[in-house]
Amino acid sequence: MEETMSMTAPPASVDTEARHARYAGFWMRFWAYLVDVIVVASLNGILITPLIRGFDLPATEPAILPLQAILTGIVYYMYFILMTKFLSQTLGKMLFGLKVASLNKTKLTWGTVIFREGIGRFISKTILFVGFLVVAFTKKKQGIHDLFAETTVVHEK
Numbered sequence: 001m002e003e004t005m006s007m008t009a010p011p012a013s014v015d016t017e018a019r020h021a022r023y024a025g026f027w028m029r030f031w032a033y034l035v036d037v038i039v040v041a042s043l044n045g046i047l048i049t050p051l052i053r054g055f056d057l058p059a060t061e062p063a064i065l066p067l068q069a070i071l072t073g074i075v076y077y078m079y080f081i082l083m084t085k086f087l088s089q090t091l092g093k094m095l096f097g098l099k100v101a102s103l104n105k106t107k108l109t110w111g112t113v114i115f116r117e118g119i120g121r122f123i124s125k126t127i128l129f130v131g132f133l134v135v136a137f138t139k140k141k142q143g144i145h146d147l148f149a150e151t152t153v154v155h156e157k
Helices: 002-008 012-020 026-054 067-087 091-096 110-126 130-137 144-149
Strands: 098-102 151-155
Touching: 026 067, 026 091, 026 098, 026 130, 067 110, 091 098, 110 130, 110 144, 130 144, 144 151
Parallel strands: none
Antiparallel strands: 098 151
16 A cells, blocks of 8 residues: 555655746846846957957948947857856846756756757847747746747746
């Protein structure tokens, strides 16, 4: 009887973890993102602007896709990809006690992170930030980029 009972009941740690996951809502994620944008802008001011000026590169040419836009875009996406892959959070998320978590409770893979932070974030921004507003209306507080990557943002314990 005892053996049958243990086979049917889920492990207590899984049940407790699932019930106690606190998903980060729109506003918490918004403020964390705002901090991250300030960090990225600072990095661009420290790295890219002196590089462009120091080598006397044409920052605004070609007119369609200027060099400075390409370089600042690289810094933006690399910041989010590297911080999320290695720490599961950016500086903004750290400040607010948030982290990116996989819905299947596994470690974030390079593929997941690149898809979420690169492709998914680009898609969410491209459709007039509606992709981020979705966070306010989904059960697990997921943006479109989270839905694609099967991730969410949770409060750290």
